[in-house]
Amino acid sequence: MMLSQPFEKPVRVWVGLGFPRQLNSVVDAYQFVTDWCGNSPEQKAAIRACKAALAGDIDAETARGILVRFARKKDILVEDGTMTPVKTTGRPLHI
Template sequence: MLAQFFEKPIRVWVGLGFPRQLNTVVDAYQFAMEWCGNSPEQRAAIRACKAALSGDVDAETARGVFTAFARKKDILVLDGEMPPESGDTRSVHA
């Protein structure tokens, strides 16, 4: 697997409101695989990352699908945003 970097990293909230930066498709894939749950958005993010890793889609396509998953779970860090008061940040280690 070659590291496929995103044009712009994705930042997500983990643990007790700590940001984690995902720079590559592999980072996003590992995060989605470790996430507790089995939502349609999570499964789509995993499939998109797998497709990017196999060369079927580009890294930015996988980034878009992963970003939609993170947004749906309220863990996507937006520029200048503070940690969520009560978000779904329970599942991945920082």
Template sequence: MLSSSFEKPVRVWVGLGFPRQLNTVADAYQFAVDWCGNSPEQKAAIRACKAALAGDVDSETARGIFVAFARKKDILVEDEPMPFGSGRASPRHV
């Protein structure tokens, strides 16, 4: 199994709003497997990461699908900072 690094790491919110950086396909795969849930986006992220680990797709394809999963679950740390006064008090709100 290959564990390719992403060109740009993916950052996700974990726990009580702490960011976690995922640098490789293996990191993203483990995160998606450990995530509590069973959504179609999560399943797609797991399949894409498995395919990348097997060398069937490139790591950036898996990254894109993982990012879509993280965005859908509202755990993706977006690159641009939140503007002051945006109404969002913390990184994670539920």
């Protein structure tokens, strides 16, 4: 049985050319991490955690924490209060 568990607080990640995407549930997170290009240990852990949460083996907040660690490691996590991607050049971002 798959349980679509919502997160208490959505996780926001940067996708594409600096567009934020909001992940509201374990299903959203699972789709995101399985679509992510790569094969890192953090990605594998996030996929396993989402699968476990969907199966009801762990709660959504545990999976959320592992997802946040993956996103932070990949530097795609939108931290609270962050509105634009971090600039590495020191020059303003012109959109």
